[in-house]
Amino acid sequence: MSSIPVQIPAYIDANAKAFVDRLARAVAIPSISGDVNNRKDVFAMADFLEGELVKLGVSVKRAKLGKQVLDGVELELPDAILGTLGSDKAKKTILLYGHFDVQPALKSDGWDTEPFVLTEDPATGRLIGRGSSDDKGPVLGWLNAIEAYQKSNVEIPVNIKFCFEGMEESGSEGLDELIEAEAKAGGYFHGVDAVCISDNYWLNTRTPALTYGLRGISYYKITIAGPARDLHSGVFGRTVHEPMTDLITLMSKLVTPSGDILVPGVEDLVAPLTEQEKARYVSLDYSVSDVEHSAGAKVALSDDKATVLMGRMRYPSLSLHGIEGAFSAPGAKTVIPAKVSGKFSIRLVPDQTPALVDPLVIAYLKSEFAKLNTKNTLSIENLHGGKPWVADPDHWNYEAAKRATKAVYGRAPDLTREGGSIPVTLTFAESLGVNVLLLPMGRGDDGAHSTNEKLDKSNFLQGSKLLGTYLWEVAKS
Amino acid sequence: MSSIPVQIPAYIDANAKAFVDRLARAVAIPSISGDVNNRKDVFAMADFLEGELVKLGVSVKRAKLGKQVLDGVELELPDAILGTLGSDKAKKTILLYGHFDVQPALKSDGWDTEPFVLTEDPATGRLIGRGSSDDKGPVLGWLNAIEAYQKSNVEIPVNIKFCFEGMEESGSEGLDELIEAEAKAGGYFHGVDAVCISDNYWLNTRTPALTYGLRGISYYKITIAGPARDLHSGVFGRTVHEPMTDLITLMSKLVTPSGDILVPGVEDLVAPLTEQEKARYVSLDYSVSDVEHSAGAKVALSDDKATVLMGRMRYPSLSLHGIEGAFSAPGAKTVIPAKVSGKFSIRLVPDQTPALVDPLVIAYLKSEFAKLNTKNTLSIENLHGGKPWVADPDHWNYEAAKRATKAVYGRAPDLTREGGSIPVTLTFAESLGVNVLLLPMGRGDDGAHSTNEKLDKSNFLQGSKLLGTYLWEVAKS
Numbered sequence: 022m023s024s025i026p027v028q029i030p031a032y033i034d035a036n037a038k039a040f041v042d043r044l045a046r047a048v049a050i051p052s053i054s055g056d057v058n059n060r061k062d063v064f065a066m067a068d069f070l071e072g073e074l075v076k077l078g079v080s081v082k083r084a085k086l087g088k089q090v091l092d093g094v095e096l097e098l099p100d101a102i103l104g105t106l107g108s109d110k111a112k113k114t115i116l117l118y119g120h121f122d123v124q125p126a127l128k129s130d131g132w133d134t135e136p137f138v139l140t141e142d143p144a145t146g147r148l149i150g151r152g153s154s155d156d157k158g159p160v161l162g163w164l165n166a167i168e169a170y171q172k173s174n175v176e177i178p179v180n181i182k183f184c185f186e187g188m189e190e191s192g193s194e195g196l197d198e199l200i201e202a203e204a205k206a207g208g209y210f211h212g213v214d215a216v217c218i219s220d221n222y223w224l225n226t227r228t229p230a231l232t233y234g235l236r237g238i239s240y241y242k243i244t245i246a247g248p249a250r251d252l253h254s255g256v257f258g259r260t261v262h263e264p265m266t267d268l269i270t271l272m273s274k275l276v277t278p279s280g281d282i283l284v285p286g287v288e289d290l291v292a293p294l295t296e297q298e299k300a301r302y303v304s305l306d307y308s309v310s311d312v313e314h315s316a317g318a319k320v321a322l323s324d325d326k327a328t329v330l331m332g333r334m335r336y337p338s339l340s341l342h343g344i345e346g347a348f349s350a351p352g353a354k355t356v357i358p359a360k361v362s363g364k365f366s367i368r369l370v371p372d373q374t375p376a377l378v379d380p381l382v383i384a385y386l387k388s389e390f391a392k393l394n395t396k397n398t399l400s401i402e403n404l405h406g407g408k409p410w411v412a413d414p415d416h417w418n419y420e421a422a423k424r425a426t427k428a429v430y431g432r433a434p435d436l437t438r439e440g441g442s443i444p445v446t447l448t449f450a451e452s453l454g455v456n457v458l459l460l461p462m463g464r465g466d467d468g469a470h471s472t473n474e475k476l477d478k479s480n481f482l483q484g485s486k487l488l489g490t491y492l493w494e495v496a497k498s
Numbered sequence: 499m500s501s502i503p504v505q506i507p508a509y510i511d512a513n514a515k516a517f518v519d520r521l522a523r524a525v526a527i528p529s530i531s532g533d534v535n536n537r538k539d540v541f542a543m544a545d546f547l548e549g550e551l552v553k554l555g556v557s558v559k560r561a562k563l564g565k566q567v568l569d570g571v572e573l574e575l576p577d578a579i580l581g582t583l584g585s586d587k588a589k590k591t592i593l594l595y596g597h598f599d600v601q602p603a604l605k606s607d608g609w610d611t612e613p614f615v616l617t618e619d620p621a622t623g624r625l626i627g628r629g630s631s632d633d634k635g636p637v638l639g640w641l642n643a644i645e646a647y648q649k650s651n652v653e654i655p656v657n658i659k660f661c662f663e664g665m666e667e668s669g670s671e672g673l674d675e676l677i678e679a680e681a682k683a684g685g686y687f688h689g690v691d692a693v694c695i696s697d698n699y700w701l702n703t704r705t706p707a708l709t710y711g712l713r714g715i716s717y718y719k720i721t722i723a724g725p726a727r728d729l730h731s732g733v734f735g736r737t738v739h740e741p742m743t744d745l746i747t748l749m750s751k752l753v754t755p756s757g758d759i760l761v762p763g764v765e766d767l768v769a770p771l772t773e774q775e776k777a778r779y780v781s782l783d784y785s786v787s788d789v790e791h792s793a794g795a796k797v798a799l800s801d802d803k804a805t806v807l808m809g810r811m812r813y814p815s816l817s818l819h820g821i822e823g824a825f826s827a828p829g830a831k832t833v834i835p836a837k838v839s840g841k842f843s844i845r846l847v848p849d850q851t852p853a854l855v856d857p858l859v860i861a862y863l864k865s866e867f868a869k870l871n872t873k874n875t876l877s878i879e880n881l882h883g884g885k886p887w888v889a890d891p892d893h894w895n896y897e898a899a900k901r902a903t904k905a906v907y908g909r910a911p912d913l914t915r916e917g918g919s920i921p922v923t924l925t926f927a928e929s930l931g932v933n934v935l936l937l938p939m940g941r942g943d944d945g946a947h948s949t950n951e952k953l954d955k956s957n958f959l960q961g962s963k964l965l966g967t968y969l970w971e972v973a974k975s
């Protein structure tokens with residue numbers, strides 16, 4: 022089978038201005054899912070997207086997700102937008118996921134430009150604005166690609182199902198239930214052959230990437246309580262068991278300064294490293310100075326690139342996030358806090374799961390706490406958890422994306438795993454039982470969730486071609 | 499020499515209402531030294547007190563202390579009120595210290611009554627109001643006693659010097675310099691024979707106390723920094739040295755859950771315990787359940803009363819107060835904080851001083867930090883420090899107070915040391931080179947600095963008698 026007809030990428034180049042304008046219209050809608058005052062804007066963004074899909078002939082179904090309580094206000098959850106384009110039994114069906122809500126942004130947070138005005142920087146070609154890269158650019162990238170097919174009079178070689186949501190930045194409330202229901206026989210998603218999600222980033226600023234793994238997480242809150250109220254260290258120092266002393270001692274038993282997790286059994290659950298897998302990290306376009314550049318300081322745990330990358334991608338990590346209830350303001354206060362809660366989390370990798378790791382953590386904390394011989398009390402809460410996810414990077418879905426990358430960018434993609442979580446990935450993988458591909462559009466320095474979020478214009482246009490070419494290539498598999 | 503003439507305590511009982519009314523007028527002036535808006539009230543309180551002293555024939559000198567900047571506003575420091583009553587070369591001269599400023603208080607903090615309206619609870623006899631016990635009650639107690647002598651036509655058997663300040667709750671700004679200057683030959687305080695301060699509390703709610711020791715303090719802030727900005731644990735977990743891991747590990751090396759200080763050499767500086775001194779703690783009217791009652795939980799470090807009391811009074815303590823810069827809010831945030839500062843302090847006892855202890859702490863922190871093998875950096879700041887103070891509890895100044903206690907309360911006082919600091923005590927002791935006595939009026943549950951601060955009416959009246967009787971007894975020494 023042939024390569025994608027050249028008029029399709031040519032159409033995208035020729036219509037760059039219109040596509041950037043449409044992205045600007047999308048960015049102008051402040052669809053912040055986490056702010057009560059912007060809920061109407063999330064609905065407006067759903068309307069906008071529905072309108073654009075309908076123009077392309079997509080049959081749209083809006084799915085109600087129920088209500089939530091946010092800051093004491095009962096709100097309607099933003100509709101998820103489901104869509105169907107094509108139902109040719111001879112073709113594969115690909116499910117595309119994206120989200121149309123965004124993180125909060127205020128100019129006063131430190132933005133150089135108005136966050137909800139898409140601003141093109143002529144010097145760098147950056148399209149700056151909240152949601153440009155996360156995730157309005159990629160969502161519109163799919164629409165750009167479909168329009169390019171249609172206006173070029175080229176038949177789209179796959180059936181497409183859409184699942185766009187408006188609550189991703191606020192925990193995807195209601196979505197898991199929807200996906201699970203629609204994955205069943207007779208459901209909207211039943212029978213899809215693969216999933217593609219464009220909602221993450223290249224490893225660096227140079228090399229396109231496909232992502233085939235995500236770490237899971239178990240987040241813990243351990244609370245040590247004793248005195249009925251905060252005490253003065255002058256009066257009570259060395260007369261009572263101090264919760265902070267107990268907590269700091271306990272937290273110091275969790276992880277070493279070099280990152281090794283001290284909870285017995287947790288590291289043992291990690292799948293063994295194969296030579297073939299190791300080779301993948303060695304081959305990635307990455308250097309230790311890349312990580313030090315993003316961290317802003319020479320603080321990498323190792324001077325070996327593959328070790329640093331594997332620390333992020335295929336080994337678990339334990340981070341101590343902070344303490345609630347202790348003195349945390351500037352200045353010098355001589356308080357003995359009465360009740361303090363340490364927060365830490367473990368990023369999980371195969372074959373770890375919360376179900377396997379949590380009991381190890383809890384048993385270890387209890388046994389170390391018992392050694393303290395304190396009269397204070399310990400309680401342990403698991404605040405949230407999610408399993409790690411790894412896909413087969415040699416699956417036809419990935420092979421199609423590799424060929425598409427080669428076609429658009431002239432080079433093979435980095436095959437990456439991410440250190441963080443995108444929980445919906447796992448929901449799709451488990452509910453549908455099909456391969457899921459993460460196909461990022463933006464670069465590693467886009468600054469999703471930060472001030473001055475941007476999407477490089479070349480990534481928007483080449484990325485739209487990449488998504489279109491992926492649809493072409495996946496049909497050949 | 500005889501006992502105090504009975505008409506003096508009788509006068510105090512007979513004028514109870516007038517004395518409580520005068521305390522109510524003092525409490526009604528919200529002389530909060532830490533609030534810019536109340537600075538005028540601190541001056542008003544100085545005027546009130548000067549007026550009352552002048553009525554008693556005291557020759558008053560107001561001492562200007564210069565200016566301060568508070569919350570960005572330049573303010574005149576409240577005048578200290580110096581006074582002289584009597585200059586008979588045949589009599590001893592006693593310097594009395596007290597303070598007329600108070601801690602902030604708002605009804606909305608949780609007070610059951612208006613904090614600046616002295617409210618008598620008929621059921622308990624409590625006089626509830628901000629400053630009732632700390633320190634307007636004791637300051638007016640001296641005035642009650644002097645008035646009782648004068649109205650009873652009994653000559654006061656000592657010369658009195660007064661030193662009342664209006665900045666005690668805000669670091670006594672300017673006072674040390676004043677005391678040091680006035681202690682020199684030709685100065686206002688030169689030649690005083692002893693000092694008496696009524697500004698602390700009984701150990702319990704039952705037994706009068708004399709206090710002959712205070713712990714000092716060294717307060718430290720240790721900062722560990724690495725990344726240029728906060729990082730996401732998904733992206734950076736197990737790729738960089740995390741400042742929190744380093745800090746928690748370092749803080750865990752400072753003190754054990756049973757209160758032992760791990761910094762080498764610090765405990766070795768503690769003066770050895772003698773049998774005679776130990777006996778004093780054994781004899782105090784105190785129980786482990788008293789400490790557990792005030793802490794609100796059964797968390798005492800020992801079941802042995804003397805051990806618990808010595809932990810507070812004659813051994814150093816190390817408390818971990820908190821961490822600045824880490825995640826401290828409710829909820830679950832997956833941050834790797836870039837720069838975190840641990841705050842801790844050591845309460846010092848003889849023969850420890852900040853000058854001896856600080857180098858031990860700093861050297862130990864540096865050596866333990868080096869063992870972490872981290873690329874993050876450590877900096878150590880000493881936020882403030884003060885030496886411990888211990889007086890001779892068998893000095894004639896204390897013997898006079900013991901006899902006065904026996905006369906008023908019919909029992910020997912507890913001889914206590916406090917775990918906290920009252921820095922002016924050390925300034926008087928060192929500048930004047932004389933014995934300083936802490937002679938508390940209120941009970942251990944008065945709640946100075948808390949909501950619903952109170953002074954029991956019986957403590958106000960018996961305490962006024964105690965102060966008057968102390969002046970009588972000290973003249974006999």
Ligand SMILES: [Zn+2]
Pocket residue numbers: 120155156189220
């Ligand atoms: Zn996203």
Ligand SMILES: [Zn+2]
Pocket residue numbers: 124155190469470
């Ligand atoms: Zn996002």
Ligand SMILES: [Zn+2]
Pocket residue numbers: 597632633666697
């Ligand atoms: Zn006071």
Ligand SMILES: [Zn+2]
Pocket residue numbers: 601632667946947
């Ligand atoms: Zn006070």
